[in-house]
Amino acid sequence: MFEISVRKHFDAAHYLREYNGKCEELHGHRFEVVVSLKSDKLNEIGLAYDFTELKRLLGEILDKYDHTCINEVEPFDKLNASSENIAVDIYEQLKEKLGEFSTHLSSVQVWESPNSCVTFSL
Secondary structure, three states: OEEEEEEEEEEEEEOOOOOOOHHHOOEEEEEEEEEEEEEOOOOOOOOOOOHHHHHHHHHHHHOOOOOOEHHHOOOOOOOOOOHHHHHHHHHHHHHHHHHHHHHHEEEEEEEEEOOEEEEEOO
């Protein structure tokens, strides 16, 4: 089994509704996002999936968050902008973009600090 991963980042602000702590106030992060695909076979040139293409697809998704207040970006205008919910949203969008390769999507990690991340997978 092969697993390939790419990492990209975006800078954004957010706040957690009903948190009852400092994170309920507007604050910012350099979010790091790592997406991983699994495949048990390689294509005709020996790739499980093209890194460049995966970075491009992820970049299209992250562009909508970059330099925003995430709480103002759909669906987070109604859904809490937690790293957990951000990971699910990125996963669902990437799965749609991957088309026939959507079954290869293994996980999405969202790091909001060098020491704290969430991983979402099905």
